[in-house]
Amino acid sequence: MDEERFNELYRAYAGDVLRVSCFYLGDRHKAEDVTQDVFVRLIRSNPDLIPGKEKAWLLTVALNRCRDLWRENWFRRVVVGSESLERKRDPHDMDEDMEKRELKEAVRRLPPAFRDVVLLHYYQGMGITEIAGILGVPEGTVSSRLSRARKRLEEDLKGE
Amino acid sequence: MKSVEDRLRELPEDAGLKAITADDKLRRRILEAAKDKKAEHRLPVRWIAAGAACAAAVAALAFTLPRNVQKAPQAMLTSQSAGEKVMLAKTEEQDEAPLAGARESAVADVPQGMVFISNASAPESRSLWVQGNGANFPLVAVQGKYFRMLASPSEVSHGLLGEELGTVAEYTQEPALSGAETVSNICPEGTVIYALRGASGLAAAEVNGRMRLFQRVSFAGRGLVGSEHLSDTLGGRVSAMELSGVGRLTGSAAEEMWSYLCAGAVYLNASCAETGRNLLVTLDNGLTFQMAVSGDTLSACGAWACPGFAEAFANAL
Numbered sequence: 359m360d361e362e363r364f365n366e367l368y369r370a371y372a373g374d375v376l377r378v379s380c381f382y383l384g385d386r387h388k389a390e391d392v393t394q395d396v397f398v399r400l401i402r403s404n405p406d407l408i409p410g411k412e413k414a415w416l417l418t419v420a421l422n423r424c425r426d427l428w429r430e431n432w433f434r435r436v437v438v439g440s441e442s443l444e445r446k447r448d449p450h451d452m453d454e455d456m457e458k459r460e461l462k463e464a465v466r467r468l469p470p471a472f473r474d475v476v477l478l479h480y481y482q483g484m485g486i487t488e489i490a491g492i493l494g495v496p497e498g499t500v501s502s503r504l505s506r507a508r509k510r511l512e513e514d515l516k517g518e
Numbered sequence: 519m520k521s522v523e524d525r526l527r528e529l530p531e532d533a534g535l536k537a538i539t540a541d542d543k544l545r546r547r548i549l550e551a552a553k554d555k556k557a558e559h560r561l562p563v564r565w566i567a568a569g570a571a572c573a574a575a576v577a578a579l580a581f582t583l584p585r586n587v588q589k590a591p592q593a594m595l596t597s598q599s600a601g602e603k604v605m606l607a608k609t610e611e612q613d614e615a616p617l618a619g620a621r622e623s624a625v626a627d628v629p630q631g632m633v634f635i636s637n638a639s640a641p642e643s644r645s646l647w648v649q650g651n652g653a654n655f656p657l658v659a660v661q662g663k664y665f666r667m668l669a670s671p672s673e674v675s676h677g678l679l680g681e682e683l684g685t686v687a688e689y690t691q692e693p694a695l696s697g698a699e700t701v702s703n704i705c706p707e708g709t710v711i712y713a714l715r716g717a718s719g720l721a722a723a724e725v726n727g728r729m730r731l732f733q734r735v736s737f738a739g740r741g742l743v744g745s746e747h748l749s750d751t752l753g754g755r756v757s758a759m760e761l762s763g764v765g766r767l768t769g770s771a772a773e774e775m776w777s778y779l780c781a782g783a784v785y786l787n788a789s790c791a792e793t794g795r796n797l798l799v800t801l802d803n804g805l806t807f808q809m810a811v812s813g814d815t816l817s818a819c820g821a822w823a824c825p826g827f828a829e830a831f832a833n834a835l
Contacts, residue, residue, distance in 0.1 A: 361549070364548075364549070365545070368540065368545050368548070372540030372544070372545070373538070373539050373540045375540070376538055376539070376540045376544075377535050377536075377538050380535065380538050381535060386538065389538075390544055390547075393540060393544065393548075394544070394547060394548050394551055397548045397552075398548060398551050398552045401548070401549075401552040402552060455534075457520075457525070458525075458528075458532055458534070461522075461525050461526070461529075462529075462532075469738075476526065480526040480527060480529050480530075481529045481530060481535075482530075483530065499692060499695065502692070502695040503695070506694070506695065508522055508523060508526070510739070511522045511526075512522045515522065
């Protein structure tokens with residue numbers, strides 16, 4: 359893939375890949391590693407991307423990589439120094455930040471299958487059909503997972 | 519208080535996440551990595567340091583943990599009764615059997631998988647649960663109760679079958695998402711699910727022409743139904759208990775230990791994580807179920823805190 363094409367895709371989608379990975383893993387450094395892996399693979403494999411589907415391809419690769427890292431539980435326990443994603447809190451909006459932090463932590467506690475659909479639908483604004491294409495599952499499965507994820511989050515957040 | 523839906527819809531506006539941007543430094547790093555053919559195998563320095571720390575920690579642990587508390591390959595023997603041999607269909611378990619000659623066997627007094635070589639004073643960990651794909655292991659579910667298929671025995675005698683619990687209404691690869699009363703990802707629709715006589719928490723259903731054993735477990739965040747206790751989810755007349763890496767109790771000692779366990783168990787949550795240690799409980803009808811062990815926490819249908827269990831077991835030996 360030529361550098362011009364890479365730069366175009368990087369400017370358009372790298373931020374989304376990085377933010378989704380940050381949200382998923384809760385660690386900026388690891389998210390940057392995932393983003394690097396995704397775009398290096400893009401450059402080397404130079405896939406025949408359908409116009410308009412570039413983001414879907416990139417997020418698919420990113421989610422797969424995030425899931426691989428997430429499964430390495432021992433890594434999460436041992437690696438230290440994970441940076442917080444939170445900017446320094448403004449004392450005036452402490453309560454709002456707490457609520458948002460709780461929600462993000464609750465999303466991270468979801469099973470991977472539920473977490474994927476929540477990130478893609480609510481955070482990335484993707485529709486059911488597009489998510490089904492990315493994850494390779496039927497649309498009904500996506501809808502069910504979203505519904506179950508919301509229920510789980512309600513139960514989790516009620517308990518806090 | 520906002521609903522979860524409303525809060526989720528605000529995620530794209532989250533300032534913390536919005537502040538994260540992919541800068542030019544990352545872009546140049548990617549380009550450098552792509553040019554370097556070895557870059558994919560190179561870990562960032564902090565990962566190498568973390569890896570070295572982990573290796574050191576693992577090496578230190580290896581010297582402190584009992585050698586036999588590990589997942590070792592099972593030294594399993596095939597068994598057959600005297601008399602006429604019967605050709606049986608090859609099963610998935612036989613594909614993975616360490617001994618290649620397992621296709622020819624008899625429906626024997628000693629079911630396949632029940633004879634193994636182990637150190638009686640410190641038995642190696644062995645799991646009876648059939649593995650599946652990721653979190654979806656082979657299961658049947660009836661009225662909100664989930665049962666996981668066991669690798670052994672390869673066939674349950676029809677004489678052990680009790681009442682019918684239900685009939686599979688839906689076959690699906692996503693059992694967690696099914697709303698059917700009775701569902702399975704291994705048994706076709708119409709398969710009858712049976713209870714087992716003299717055992718709670720065990721079920722049987724036909725899989726590929728054989729009556730297979732299933733054990734009550736938690737699944738997809740669901741464990742207990744109503745006000746169940748541990749003995750409601752698993753139990754019967756216990757004749758032996760084997761704790762990997764520790765030893766094996768039989769007879770009245772095993773029965774007393776099971777009673778001790780049930781009396782003291784406190785329900786923690788609906789998780790059931792597989793660990794490197796197992797507690798195998800054999801009933802007097804010959805059937806065995808298992809619980810994963812982590813310290814004094816045992817799990818099968820949910821995780822149960824059993825303070826003092828490990829010490830009591832060791833003392834009972």
